[in-house]
Amino acid sequence: MERSTRQRTAIRDAIAGAGRPLSPAEVLAVAQLQAPGLSLATVYRNLKLLQEADEITVVTLPGDNPRYEAGRHGHHHHFQCTACERVFDVHACPGNLARLAPPGFSVDRHELTLYGRCAECAPPRHAPAR
Ligand SMILES: [Zn+2]
Numbered sequence: 001m002e003r004s005t006r007q008r009t010a011i012r013d014a015i016a017g018a019g020r021p022l023s024p025a026e027v028l029a030v031a032q033l034q035a036p037g038l039s040l041a042t043v044y045r046n047l048k049l050l051q052e053a054d055e056i057t058v059v060t061l062p063g064d065n066p067r068y069e070a071g072r073h074g075h076h077h078h079f080q081c082t083a084c085e086r087v088f089d090v091h092a093c094p095g096n097l098a099r100l101a102p103p104g105f106s107v108d109r110h111e112l113t114l115y116g117r118c119a120e121c122a123p124p125r126h127a128p129a130r
């Protein structure tokens with residue numbers, strides 16, 4: 001396989017296999033296992049191409065770098081861990097939030113991001129005695 005094709009496949013596979021949105025640095029860490037010598041610049045270039053081809057979707061979080069996820073998932077939300085900064089998918093949606101808007105306003109869409117600690121970073125509720 002041609003080097004650039006192998007790199008693009010590695011990047012696509014990294015995102016498809018993650019099950020959550022990845023930052024470019026996270027994409028690089030995973031894709032490097034399949035395509036040694038991959039650089040962050042190449043990751044960025046391929047993310048742009050995959051995005052243009054509609055193979056990946058950009059997840060924009062307020063005040064943070066974009067993350068990338070596979071395909072089109074339809075409407076869903078995200079959770080960002082404030083400790084490890086990883087982003088996870090949230091499949092629940094509170095539904096129609098139009099009632100929160102001021103009277104007379106019409107709501108077209110909403111973005112919702114939950115912040116907290118992921119299962120790995122959360123302190124255990126009942127710390128086992130050592
Ligand atoms: Zn975490």
Ligand SMILES: [Zn+2]
Nearest residue numbers: 075093094095
């Ligand atoms: Zn929603």
